[in-house]
Amino acid sequence: MDALKSLIQPLVGGAGGSSVVDGMKLVVLGGTVETARRVSSSAWSVLSSPPHSTLTQLSPRSHFVNSTPGLMLDQSAWRILCAISYITSIVPPALPRVHQLTPRISPLAFFLTAHFSEEDYPYDWLMLWLSRRPEWQRSREFETTTRTSGLGADTANSFGEEDFAEDGMGSVAAQDDDDDVPGKVTTRVVFQPTFDTTHTIYYRGHWLRVRRGRKPDGTELLSISVVARSNTILKQLVLQAKKEYEAEAIHRIQIYFADSHGSWRWTDSRHKRPMGSIVLNPGVKEMLLNDTKDFLKSEKWYADRGIPFRRGYLLHGVPGSGKSSLIHAIAGQLMLDIYVVSLSASWISDSTLTTLMGRVPARCILLLEDLDAAFVRSSTREGGNEEKEKKEGADQQNNGSSNNNGSSGMRSGRRGRDQMSDVNTLSLSGLLNALDGVAAAEGRLLFATTNHLDRLDPALSRPGRMDVWVEFKNASKWQAEALFRNFFPCVEDDLTDVEVDGVPPTPSVPTSQGSNSNPGSRPASTLWSMSPSFSSSSVASSFSSTPLSSPTPSSPTRGSTPLFPTSPTAMTPTPLPQFGATNQAYMPPPVEEHILTSQHSAKPLDAITLGILAKKFADGVPEEEFSVAALQGYLLKNKSQPESAANSVGEWVIAEREMRERLKREKAEREEKEKIEREKRKQKAAEKEAEKKELEKKEQELEKMRQLLAEKDKEEKERQEKAKDSEKEKADEKTAAAAAAEASVQEEIRKKEAEIAEARQKQQEQEESDSEDSELENIPIQATTKSTSGWD
Numbered sequence: 001m002d003a004l005k006s007l008i009q010p011l012v013g014g015a016g017g018s019s020v021v022d023g024m025k026l027v028v029l030g031g032t033v034e035t036a037r038r039v040s041s042s043a044w045s046v047l048s049s050p051p052h053s054t055l056t057q058l059s060p061r062s063h064f065v066n067s068t069p070g071l072m073l074d075q076s077a078w079r080i081l082c083a084i085s086y087i088t089s090i091v092p093p094a095l096p097r098v099h100q101l102t103p104r105i106s107p108l109a110f111f112l113t114a115h116f117s118e119e120d121y122p123y124d125w126l127m128l129w130l131s132r133r134p135e136w137q138r139s140r141e142f143e144t145t146t147r148t149s150g151l152g153a154d155t156a157n158s159f160g161e162e163d164f165a166e167d168g169m170g171s172v173a174a175q176d177d178d179d180d181v182p183g184k185v186t187t188r189v190v191f192q193p194t195f196d197t198t199h200t201i202y203y204r205g206h207w208l209r210v211r212r213g214r215k216p217d218g219t220e221l222l223s224i225s226v227v228a229r230s231n232t233i234l235k236q237l238v239l240q241a242k243k244e245y246e247a248e249a250i251h252r253i254q255i256y257f258a259d260s261h262g263s264w265r266w267t268d269s270r271h272k273r274p275m276g277s278i279v280l281n282p283g284v285k286e287m288l289l290n291d292t293k294d295f296l297k298s299e300k301w302y303a304d305r306g307i308p309f310r311r312g313y314l315l316h317g318v319p320g321s322g323k324s325s326l327i328h329a330i331a332g333q334l335m336l337d338i339y340v341v342s343l344s345a346s347w348i349s350d351s352t353l354t355t356l357m358g359r360v361p362a363r364c365i366l367l368l369e370d371l372d373a374a375f376v377r378s379s380t381r382e383g384g385n386e387e388k389e390k391k392e393g394a395d396q397q398n399n400g401s402s403n404n405n406g407s408s409g410m411r412s413g414r415r416g417r418d419q420m421s422d423v424n425t426l427s428l429s430g431l432l433n434a435l436d437g438v439a440a441a442e443g444r445l446l447f448a449t450t451n452h453l454d455r456l457d458p459a460l461s462r463p464g465r466m467d468v469w470v471e472f473k474n475a476s477k478w479q480a481e482a483l484f485r486n487f488f489p490c491v492e493d494d495l496t497d498v499e500v501d502g503v504p505p506t507p508s509v510p511t512s513q514g515s516n517s518n519p520g521s522r523p524a525s526t527l528w529s530m531s532p533s534f535s536s537s538s539v540a541s542s543f544s545s546t547p548l549s550s551p552t553p554s555s556p557t558r559g560s561t562p563l564f565p566t567s568p569t570a571m572t573p574t575p576l577p578q579f580g581a582t583n584q585a586y587m588p589p590p591v592e593e594h595i596l597t598s599q600h601s602a603k604p605l606d607a608i609t610l611g612i613l614a615k616k617f618a619d620g621v622p623e624e625e626f627s628v629a630a631l632q633g634y635l636l637k638n639k640s641q642p643e644s645a646a647n648s649v650g651e652w653v654i655a656e657r658e659m660r661e662r663l664k665r666e667k668a669e670r671e672e673k674e675k676i677e678r679e680k681r682k683q684k685a686a687e688k689e690a691e692k693k694e695l696e697k698k699e700q701e702l703e704k705m706r707q708l709l710a711e712k713d714k715e716e717k718e719r720q721e722k723a724k725d726s727e728k729e730k731a732d733e734k735t736a737a738a739a740a741a742e743a744s745v746q747e748e749i750r751k752k753e754a755e756i757a758e759a760r761q762k763q764q765e766q767e768e769s770d771s772e773d774s775e776l777e778n779i780p781i782q783a784t785t786k787s788t789s790g791w792d
């Protein structure tokens with residue numbers, strides 16, 4: 001009792017306190033005692049309940065764990081428990097007394113925990129949601145990343161140079177510079193907490209404990225715990241994160257690549273490509289788009305008829321004709337992600353492919369690139385992978401960057417993966433099984449591309465696997481005209497994507513003849529850009545009246561006030577602030593014409609001029625001789641000069657043809673040279689073989705002589721022993737004769753040995769010089785010319 005009194009005395013403050021304060025203290029004390037009572041009774045009921053947990057499945061890789069299933073508490077007791085549990089869990093070392101009081105209650109006993117594995121979508125949603133939470137950013141230990149689960153690099157918590165117009169040291173950062181660098185890729189950086197750190201985030205009246213960790217197999221795991229009675233709050237959180245993620249993803253498509261472990265790895269997130277930017281002969285893309293839309297709506301129809309809900313599209317034809325670009329655009333239009341498998345990858349095997357197919361989500365585009373290369377890894381697409389790589393390199397150069405380009409970007413991942421060791425065991429039956437076996441996912445759109453239809457096994461391309469076939473050819477004149485119109489800005493363009501849904505937009509502009517060559521089917525006059533740099537410069541500056549964009553080749557000084565004076569007199573000398581402070585003692589020389597004309601963006605053309613130029617361009621392009629990619633490459637070189645692009649296309653065609661001829665010749669010469677070299681090598685090998693045989697013969701002879709000599713030696717010794725005493729003198733004579741014979745044999749052996757040694761030496765020298773030759777031959781011959789046309 002005394003002990004209790006001494007405990008209470010300091011709390012109630014002794015005799016000196018006012019009666020109100022005393023009363024309040026008593027209330028607090030009473031509350032504390034009642035709380036303690038309830039806690040202990042609740043704790044007792046927890047301890048006496050069977051130790052099991054409930055697992056609520058969200059998905060195979062995300063789940064909730066409720067550690068206290070049978071706990072029935074009244075509201076206030078529950079709150080108190082939550083508070084204690086929460087406090088003990090966040091500051092366990094600081095409150096050892098709590099542990100002493102409740103030695104057998106783990107703080108985690110009151111938590112509901114949801115786990116999100118990196119391999120599943122909710123992880124991405126949650127990571128994006130977290131990246132937007134300031135608490136997540138307040139970590140004292142963090143790692144930096146420029147990508148956040150596919151999206152969210154632009155979240156409020158990311159940062160870049162532009163956020164620090166002036167840094168702490170007073171130096172001005174790149175804020176202003178950005179104006180001078182249009183289209184500059186501003187990489188945003190995001191801080192993410194390191195692994196195994198726990199964070200507390202307040203969400204809708206609940207404190208969440210968030211922890212990033214790793215599973216034993218190395219995959220990331222996000223665990224979110226909350227003190228709550230039901231998992232509703234966690235469900236709400238997941239749904240909100242999903243909503244935010246989808247809102248962000250609406251303008252982008254996600255690209256996933258297959259990896260060698262049979263998993264899909266998110267690789268890139270790209271802006272949707274407008275359908276209007278794809279130039280194909282009338283009706284093709286509309287047909288494909290409508291077919292895909294119709295398929296996605298027909299699940300019940302398929303189910304009613306017992307037909308597997310799958311549809312395959314085989315796009316085949318010349319390289320650079322828009323196969324990958326069209327798939328990219330369709331994905332954007334239908335809001336589907338793309339899952340890419342390159343069948344030429346060295347690690348692809350029957351089992352990996354089957355696993356991958358089983359992991360494809362229901363609604364997506366599954367893209368099998370280079371279907372023909374599936375079983376001919378070392379073979380090439382038209383003359384070798386080298387050429388393909390060169391072409392891709394040229395494409396990327398032309399486009400400025402691969403990032404905005406569906407096709408080349410898709411391939412960049414492929415190239416990296418192709419460098420793996422060759423452990424491929426993909427068989428035709430394995431591929432067929434993966435495509436339509438039991439494990440194959442339903443509801444997906446399968447697109448396969450190939451440049452060589454003739455190389456496909458008929459089983460692969462039969463209907464049911466590939467239901468729709470579309471051939472892609474080199475550019476027709478119609479395509480050339482449409483490409484030109486798409487490429488150059490028109491003052492009347494509204495620069496928005498044109499929905500292609502069955503009917504192509506009607507032409508608003510007649511051609512020079514007063515009517516479009518294909519009335520009613522002119523593709524959208526949309527300015528679609530190939531790369532960030534092009535987009536920014538052409539869109540931003542084509543509508544500006546900056547002097548640099550106004551001059552045309554024919555009238556370099558036309559337009560508003562020139563940026564550079566065209567003659568010394570055109571410059572108005574302003575009083576120099578201080579002689580020597582600037583480099584202005586002498587008048588600058590006039591700007592050279594080629595500099596003035598070297599603009600980087602085209603002035604928007606009026607519709608009639610654009611029509612005339614487009615027709616002129618198409619007239620100059622021969623029917624189906626060049627790929628669209630090649631024409632695009634040419635236009636990119638002239639992107640600031642539409643007139644020049646239209647006028648000089650004839651010269652370009654001649655130059656391209658000459659280059660083709662030259663490349664063909666060079667290829668033929670190279671092949672001829674290689675053939676001769678091969679012949680030479682064959683001949684040399686035959687000679688070597690003959691020499692080797694000769695040497696072996698000599699060695700055999702030598703061996704025989706040695707044996708003979710040894711036998712003679714033996715005979716002589718025996719003879720000597722027999723005639724030891726009696727015929728000593730005679731024997732001496734005979735011994736001398738035998739010695740002479742032996743000497744002559746030895747002489748012969750020495751000669752033979754010298755001959756063999758010499759032959760060996762010669763052989764060795766020959767081998768050395770051969771290996772030097774072959775090393776020299778293995779040094780790759782530098783390509784003297786490089787096609788920018790995309791033709792190969």
Ligand SMILES: Nc1ncnc2c1ncn2[C@@H]1O[C@H](COP(=O)(O)OP(=O)(O)OP(=O)(O)O)[C@@H](O)[C@H]1O
Nearest residue numbers: 277278279280319320321322323324325407628629
């Ligand atoms: N029909 C087209 N319409 C618009 N752009 C095109 C078209 N064809 C090609 N291009 C352009 O050419 C480049 C290469 O196109 P894409 O990769 O789609 O061709 P592909 O047929 O898939 O080539 P490959 O068979 O070599 O993979 C892209 O930059 C794309 O913008």
